[in-house]
Amino acid sequence: MDEKKRILIADDEPGIIRLLKDYFEMQDYQVIAAENGLEVLGQLNKEPDLILLDVSMPMLDGFEVCERIRAHISCPILFLTAKIEEADRIRGLMLGGDDYILKPFSIDELGARVEAHLRREERKKTDGAVKVFDRLAVHYKERCVYYEERPLSLTKTEFGIVEILSLSAGQVFTKEQLYERVRGLEGSADSSIVTEHIRRIRSKLGRYTARPYIETVWGVGYRWIG
Numbered sequence: 001m002d003e004k005k006r007i008l009i010a011d012d013e014p015g016i017i018r019l020l021k022d023y024f025e026m027q028d029y030q031v032i033a034a035e036n037g038l039e040v041l042g043q044l045n046k047e048p049d050l051i052l053l054d055v056s057m058p059m060l061d062g063f064e065v066c067e068r069i070r071a072h073i074s075c076p077i078l079f080l081t082a083k084i085e086e087a088d089r090i091r092g093l094m095l096g097g098d099d100y101i102l103k104p105f106s107i108d109e110l111g112a113r114v115e116a117h118l119r120r121e122e123r124k125k126t127d128g129a130v131k132v133f134d135r136l137a138v139h140y141k142e143r144c145v146y147y148e149e150r151p152l153s154l155t156k157t158e159f160g161i162v163e164i165l166s167l168s169a170g171q172v173f174t175k176e177q178l179y180e181r182v183r184g185l186e187g188s189a190d191s192s193i194v195t196e197h198i199r200r201i202r203s204k205l206g207r208y209t210a211r212p213y214i215e216t217v218w219g220v221g222y223r224w225i226g
Contacts, residue, residue, distance in 0.1 A: 005029050005118055006031075007024055007030070007031055007032065009031060010033075010035070010036075010053050011080060013054075014035070017033050017035070019107070021033060024114075027111060037065045041065070044072075044073065048075055049075055049118060050118055051076070051077045052078050052114075053080065054080045055079055055081035066096055070156070076121065079097050079101065080103060081101070098156070099113055133169075133213065135209070136205075136226060150208065153204065154204065160182040161194070161201065165224035166213075170223060172220050175194040175195065175221055178194045178221070178222070198214060211226075213226045
């Protein structure tokens with residue numbers, strides 16, 4: 001790496017912070033540590049490139065932290081948690097989390113996931129194109145969608161879905177393919193979440209137009225027909 005990437009690690013277990021700090025510093029990352037949700041908020045001025053966020057922390061838990069900061073930062077947020085209930089996974093992802101790492105985890109797998117998310121962020125920085133579909137404009141570098149001159153308030157994941165579909169207009173993507181591409185790794189177990197994201201995108205588009213930019217191909221998936 002030409003410039004060290006900064007990882008903010010938030011966990012209330014000092015042993016986990018030490019383990020992850022040693023590992024990622026050996027991989028040439030700069031590590032910022034926080035032991036509770038309030039410390040995370042105080043460390044954001046250091047502009048981390050990625051956040052590893054424990055769900056169960058004192059003062060503010062990981063979900064509350066993500067909800068507070070997601071509108072103000074664009075870096076990937078990966079949840080660390082011992083919770084395995086689907087409702088918890090869905091909640092975290094819908095709040096704007098990018099991935100879920102279950103404890104106990106393989107540190108090498110965690111390292112691979114971190115690297116994959118950071119690579120994807122680098123690819124996004126090189127995409128400066130704009131595509132226009134009738135009155136809808138997708139700005140890939142800004143990661144914004146405008147209808148005429150009005151911005152649509154899309155979450156990071158919602159924009160990711162629009163980006164994938166609109167860059168390959170007419171191509172059909174399964175829910176599993178969309179989930180994998182947006183999250184950066186295989187994730188068929190949570191692909192049903194894509195259905196809810198599509199519903200929300202359509203609802204936001206529907207405030208301005210009745211034109212169906214995203215078509216459901218029954219039994220297969222979705223495609224962009226803008």
